[in-house]
């Protein structure tokens with residue numbers, strides 16, 4: 429038991445750490461990349477739209493940070509392997525993976541096609557799993573532990589109207605988080621997930637500007653959308669030493685939207 433003079437308040441310093449963010453070209457992934465870089469991590473910003481990655485790299489560098497812009501399509505396991513080796517060559521061994529890339533094909537359950545279904549599962553589940561596998565293998569080979577932060581959704585545990593298949597993919601991410609948390613606990617790898625509520629990004633901005641979207645916002649207790657920065661604190665907790673005792677956990681961050 430320490431006394432009060434030994435209490436160190438969190439400073440979330442990630443200097444010396446290497447992080448990789450998938451789907452960094454927009455929305456939450458872009459924000460996560462900037463926050464990790466500002467906390468001192470060297471960040472592999474990855475995605476399919478290379479010109480956007482170059483722009484983000486310049487922005488990180490203008491803040492005094494370090495970034496490597498690396499092509500990645502999470503549905504292609506060859507692309508995952510190439511991205512991992514490029515990250516380690518450019519920045520060093522990986523400490524933190526933010527498994528953020530994700531998408532939705534808008535279709536009601538009675539109408540969704542097999543192609544739409546497969547696209548969602550290939551990106552949100554298969555892509556996230558093989559990214560976690562690649563990161564986990566690298567962390568285990570090095571033996572220094574690591575952090576995997578999966579981006580699920582409140583749809584992992586709450587029915588979101590019109591988003592059946594999307595919610596199914598996020599429920600799979602929730603179970604993957606708990607299972608890998610247990611499998612890799614002895615290896616010093618902490619695996620957790622954020623389950624955000626609705627936050628306005630490119631994924632949903634058209635919907636929330638529509639009449640239907642405005643009505644949906646009014647059904648939530650605080651009648652407001654989240655902002656990208658509302659996830660900063662949880663990200664830094666899970667990425668930093670202050671998250672040492674947290675693994676296999678799912679964090680609902682939704683302003684009460686799912687209550």
Ligand code: NAI
Pocket residue numbers: 450451452453454455456457475476500501502503528529530531551555579580581582623624625626627628629630631632
């Ligand atoms: P977004 O559409 O702005 O970002 C998703 C990113 O993933 C994009 O950069 C996209 O290009 C990338 N991506 C999609 N398929 C990919 C692939 N095959 N390979 C590599 N990158 C790929 O949307 P947002 O909102 O930033 O979403 C980020 C994550 O957060 C997603 O997993 C989403 O499901 C999740 N989420 C978002 C919420 C929201 O309200 N915005 C709420 C809960 C979860």
